[in-house]
Amino acid sequence: GQQVMQIPQYQHVQEGEDFTTYCNSSTTLSNIQWYKQRPGGHPVFLIQLVKSGEVKKQKRLTFQFGEAKKNSSLHITATQTTDVGTYFCAGGGSGGSNYKLTFGKGTLLTVNP
Amino acid sequence: NAGVTQTPKFRILKIGQSMTLQCAQDMNHNYMYWYRQDPGMGLKLIYYSVGAGITDKGEVPNGYNVSRSTTEDFPLRLELAAPSQTSVYFCASTLTAYNQPQHFGDGTRLSIL
Numbered sequence A: 001g002q003q004v005m006q007i008p009q010y011q012h013v014q015e016g017e018d019f020t021t022y023c024n025s026s027t028t029l030s031n032i033q034w035y036k037q038r039p040g041g042h043p044v045f046l047i048q049l050v051k052s053g054e055v056k057k058q059k060r061l062t063f064q065f066g067e068a069k070k071n072s073s074l075h076i077t078a079t080q081t082t083d084v085g086t087y088f089c090a091g092g093g094s095g096g097s098n099y100k101l102t103f104g105k106g107t108l109l110t111v112n113p
Numbered sequence B: 001n002a003g004v005t006q007t008p009k010f011r012i013l014k015i016g017q018s019m020t021l022q023c024a025q026d027m028n029h030n031y032m033y034w035y036r037q038d039p040g041m042g043l044k045l046i047y048y049s050v051g052a053g054i055t056d057k058g059e060v061p062n063g064y065n066v067s068r069s070t071t072e073d074f075p076l077r078l079e080l081a082a083p084s085q086t087s088v089y090f091c092a093s094t095l096t097a098y099n100q101p102q103h104f105g106d107g108t109r110l111s112i113l
Helices: none
Strands: A004-007 A010-014 A019-025 A031-037 A044-049 A055-058 A061-065 A071-076 A085-092 A101-103 A107-112 B004-007 B010-013 B019-025 B031-037 B043-051 B054-057 B064-066 B076-078 B087-094 B108-112
Touching: A004 A085, A010 A019, A019 A085, A019 A107, A031 A071, A044 A055, A044 A061, A071 A085, A101 B043, B004 B087, B019 B031, B019 B087, B043 B064
Parallel strands: A010 A107, B010 B108
Antiparallel strands: A004 A019, A019 A071, A031 A044, A031 A085, A055 A061, A061 A071, A085 A101, A085 A107, B004 B019, B019 B076, B031 B043, B031 B087, B043 B054, B064 B076, B087 B108
């Protein structure tokens, strides 16, 4: 079945440093979604990418979808303590399984003030 | 607007006991999902439903059952609780199938001793 690998598993940064997490799928995706989960909380939707090579920005966050629609990245510029949490990518299957998401294991980001 | 509501928030069960985790959404979403989240393992799909009366297995369905008698409710049943089912359970919903973000409940933290 479809597998989504996400690296790194953990990342600790000093406030103000940049952060990037990477996501790779074993199969071509219909779309990729990114979620953020604060400690003790539930996943919250951040963004969705659909088109090959798509790049979207949300303030200090930049999301990219690879040309082959099999990989993606999330980059945070100048991290803040409010960025702490686990970031998950989730790949949408193609064809008849497009309503199911396969989640990566997530990257836990901690920020030292 | 309540969104996705899960009850209970916490529960401790003894091995062999049964219980039902409740999930309700008030957004008139057609698609509903149950995930379990183990530390460092991301979210794994247990069961999903594409509409009232229709359910299907996800990645890790063993030991669980679901029903979907109404659009709003999607309960998850554990018949014979086992220690391996200790986890955090999240219910999610989405309006339509394709390329839609999932809205998550706050989760149920379940321990089986």
